[in-house]
Amino acid sequence: xxxxxxxxxxxxxxxxxxxxxLKWFAENKRAxxxxxxxxxxxxxxxxxxxxxxxxxKVSTIxxxxxxxxxxxxxxVNADAKELEQFLRPLGLYRRRTKELIDLAQIMTTEYHGExxxxxxxxxxxxxxxxxxxxxxxxxxxxxDLPLLDTNxxxxxxxxxxxxxxxxxxxxxxxxxxxxxxxVPKRRARDFNFAVLDLAAKVCIPRKPKCLVxxxxxxxxxxxxRVEGRVEAC
Numbered sequence: 001x002x003x004x005x006x007x008x009x010x011x012x013x014x015x016x017x018x019x020x021x022l023k024w025f026a027e028n029k030r031a032x033x034x035x036x037x038x039x040x041x042x043x044x045x046x047x048x049x050x051x052x053x054x055x056x057k058v059s060t061i062x063x064x065x066x067x068x069x070x071x072x073x074x075x076v077n078a079d080a081k082e083l084e085q086f087l088r089p090l091g092l093y094r095r096r097t098k099e100l101i102d103l104a105q106i107m108t109t110e111y112h113g114e115x116x117x118x119x120x121x122x123x124x125x126x127x128x129x130x131x132x133x134x135x136x137x138x139x140x141x142x143x144d145l146p147l148l149d150t151n152x153x154x155x156x157x158x159x160x161x162x163x164x165x166x167x168x169x170x171x172x173x174x175x176x177x178x179x180x181x182x183v184p185k186r187r188a189r190d191f192n193f194a195v196l197d198l199a200a201k202v203c204i205p206r207k208p209k210c211l212v213x214x215x216x217x218x219x220x221x222x223x224x225r226v227e228g229r230v231e232a233c
Contacts, residue, residue, distance in 0.1 A: 014182040019184075020215045022184070024194065024198070024214035032058075039140065040115040041115060043139045046062060048096070048128075049062065049087075051127075073108060078101065080097055080101065099126050099127035103126045117141055119133050119134075131147055135147060138189055142189070143188070150168075151200065152199060153169030154205065155199050156175065158203060158208070158219060158222075162175065198213070
């Protein structure tokens with residue numbers, strides 16, 4: 001359940017948050033190779049590799065990965081043991097290997113190597129959930145869609161005092177609706193990257209750096225912190 005105190009604040013606050021974050025992002029963005037492409041295959045591979053691991057680890061193998069496996073044909077013919085060793089630095093390497101090979105088999109046999117632009121079809125693919133489906137549609141196909149994971153959820157909860165009854169925020173339909181309302185039209189790609197970077201560099205889980213946060217003046221959590229009324233979040 002959300003707990004916005006003033007409807008007029010909700011009407012204008014998302015626009016201001018987006019404006020400030022995009023301005024901050026222009027000068028503080030993190031550089032990763034997968035952010036320099038809109039190729040659907042490369043975007044999908046990046047998102048699968050990034051799941052449950054650190055972006056820094058993925059950046060050490062990503063370029064080599066897409067050169068060695070430039071498409072689904074290369075993946076479907078990959079040696080599983082070799083692929084496991086390649087993915088070992090990311091953790092969960094056996095699971096990732098199986099998912100990637102299963103995905104490649106489906107993509108080559110059912111989709112002729114073409115990544116679908118339908119969210120419903122994307123969600124049928126091995127290893128693809130709501131987050132990855134939206135990431136592909138946003139970063140590869142330019143759709144104005146939100147992303148929601150633990151990190152993005154933390155930012156939204158702090159800024160807007162949103163309270164979820166779900167154990168995992170990504171399972172909360174209301175949370176998805178809320179973050180969708182914040183995404184600015186035609187700037188979803190940069191905005192989603194901006195929130196991810198803010199969560200990684202400033203709005204961190206413990207001891208967030210509120211003093212240097214670009215949206216601290218309109219953040220509910222920061223206001224409560226200044227007043228000494230901070231709860232765990």
